[in-house]
Amino acid sequence: MMDIQMKLSKAQKDFILKQLNRQFEMVVLMCDGYEITLKMERYKMKLVIGIFVNGSVKAAWAAKPEEHPESKFLASHQKSYYSAKRKAEIIKAFGKREANKRFNLDQKFEYKLPFFSTAQAALNHLIKVSDSIELIGEMAA
Numbered sequence: 001m002m003d004i005q006m007k008l009s010k011a012q013k014d015f016i017l018k019q020l021n022r023q024f025e026m027v028v029l030m031c032d033g034y035e036i037t038l039k040m041e042r043y044k045m046k047l048v049i050g051i052f053v054n055g056s057v058k059a060a061w062a063a064k065p066e067e068h069p070e071s072k073f074l075a076s077h078q079k080s081y082y083s084a085k086r087k088a089e090i091i092k093a094f095g096k097r098e099a100n101k102r103f104n105l106d107q108k109f110e111y112k113l114p115f116f117s118t119a120q121a122a123l124n125h126l127i128k129v130s131d132s133i134e135l136i137g138e139m140a141a
Contacts, residue, residue, distance in 0.1 A: 006030075006134040013123060016135065020049055020119035031130040036073055038122055041115065048115040049122040051075070062112040072129045074112040075121075081107045 008016070016038075019025045026039035034053050041050040051057070053070045065071035082090070082105055091099045099105060116122035126133060 006132040012135045028136040031133045050115045057114040075116050078108045
């Protein structure tokens with residue numbers, strides 16, 4: 001395998017963002033040997049950028065990301081175990097010191113989703129997690 005680091009030029013990044021902001025357009029990238037397809041989709045009542053690894057998305061990637069290297073391309077999100085209202089109730093009931101001893105009030109869990117809210121977020125994430133990334137298709141040169 002070649003040890004060449006492929007990165008995107010500014011013109012390629014601009015082309016990708018322009019393509020993804022048009023409906024029914026998609027962009028294909030090669031990231032670390034995986035074919036990544038980005039395309040605008042509808043999720044509930046909003047438009048998002050869907051991500052497909054080698055043409056598919058599997059629930060197992062999100063459920064057990066440590067077992068699947070493909071999951072690094074999915075969007076990571078975090079959520080607190082306790083809402084601000086619940087934290088306030090616990091602190092009121094136990095006092096701040098005792099609440100922090102008994103509960104980890106700042107604990108969060110991470111989950112993965114197969115879409116990004118914006119094209120810029122999707123592209124930035126792929127650049128961050130990929131050692132090599134190149135555009136496949138029209139503007140490849």
